[in-house]
Amino acid sequence: MSCDKLTLEAAEKQVDEIRYLLESSEYSSPSAALTMNTPKLFQRLRNCVKCSREPTGASKKLSLTLKLSYFNFTWGDALLDVIFPFTYPDCGLPHFHLLSQKLPAARLEYCIRELERYLQPFSGHCCLSSAFEFMVDNVESLLSSATTDDDSSREPALLDKKVEGRNENQQHEQEAVSFIRFNHLLKGPEHKKEKAMLDAAKKDGLSGAIIWGTPGVILISNVDDDEDVQDYMRTCKTIGKRPDGPIVIHVMKEALEDAGIGGRGSKLAEIDTAGLRAMLGGDEGLLREALGVAN
Numbered sequence: 001m002s003c004d005k006l007t008l009e010a011a012e013k014q015v016d017e018i019r020y021l022l023e024s025s026e027y028s029s030p031s032a033a034l035t036m037n038t039p040k041l042f043q044r045l046r047n048c049v050k051c052s053r054e055p056t057g058a059s060k061k062l063s064l065t066l067k068l069s070y071f072n073f074t075w076g077d078a079l080l081d082v083i084f085p086f087t088y089p090d091c092g093l094p095h096f097h098l099l100s101q102k103l104p105a106a107r108l109e110y111c112i113r114e115l116e117r118y119l120q121p122f123s124g125h126c127c128l129s130s131a132f133e134f135m136v137d138n139v140e141s142l143l144s145s146a147t148t149d150d151d152s153s154r155e156p157a158l159l160d161k162k163v164e165g166r167n168e169n170q171q172h173e174q175e176a177v178s179f180i181r182f183n184h185l186l187k188g189p190e191h192k193k194e195k196a197m198l199d200a201a202k203k204d205g206l207s208g209a210i211i212w213g214t215p216g217v218i219l220i221s222n223v224d225d226d227e228d229v230q231d232y233m234r235t236c237k238t239i240g241k242r243p244d245g246p247i248v249i250h251v252m253k254e255a256l257e258d259a260g261i262g263g264r265g266s267k268l269a270e271i272d273t274a275g276l277r278a279m280l281g282g283d284e285g286l287l288r289e290a291l292g293v294a295n
Helices: 008-023 039-050 105-122 128-137 139-145 168-172 192-203 226-239 253-258 273-279 284-291
Strands: 034-036 063-067 079-083 095-099 174-182 207-211 216-221 244-252
Touching: 008 034, 008 039, 008 128, 039 226, 079 128, 079 244, 095 105, 095 284, 105 128, 105 139, 105 284, 128 139, 174 226, 174 253, 174 284, 192 216, 192 226, 216 226, 226 244, 244 253, 244 284, 253 273, 273 284
Parallel strands: none
Antiparallel strands: 034 063, 063 079, 079 095, 174 216, 174 244, 207 216
């Protein structure tokens, strides 16, 4: 099975599993316990499945988020992000990321390791219901057993700094950020393609950041419509830079501001890998996902 594209068979299984969860009374509550992060892609794949049409050109992966505190308040502000690899469910498991402002990164990493260990027998099968049940049913043992010597000294998986002038709601606001990867992005006036890409982003009124190097990454934030990102990727391809992605990751708005990423229409900020790691709260799993080097 190809790892770099989604087949009709895999799309059908992913769509059916997500549709079951979204239509389940347990998850489709007004409290938005389960949020589809890629609704347009989900609808497009549903149409492909309905028409028995191969999902050609689908470079983005389906993603959703579960609000764990809806089922058990012990989880506090924790969110479980799920990204579907193209080969799921036939080969391997979904990619899980546990995000929180309050819990240390070491504790969250432990929880994900335990979840993935529990799900190993389910490899090759749809497993989201089992994953959600495990996280909800075992919250006390997961959080109490996860304490390590350096647990309290590790940074949370999402930044927890209190910034003067921000209210409590602002501290918890998140924003979907699209990460578009390229083989390389080189800085300097002599690199005409990269300059054209920056000009195109400015012309389209996009905000975000650029990471120079090999590989190179462009982050697009504060986008109302996923088509804006797709249009920009098509523009980059026309310029002669082949994009990969996007991968969508939810980031605290506070962390974006701290990284110098402004509102819609502002110039793309320049950050490095260290800055991206800080923006993601030190979560190495998210960092690998954003850079396209996830295990």
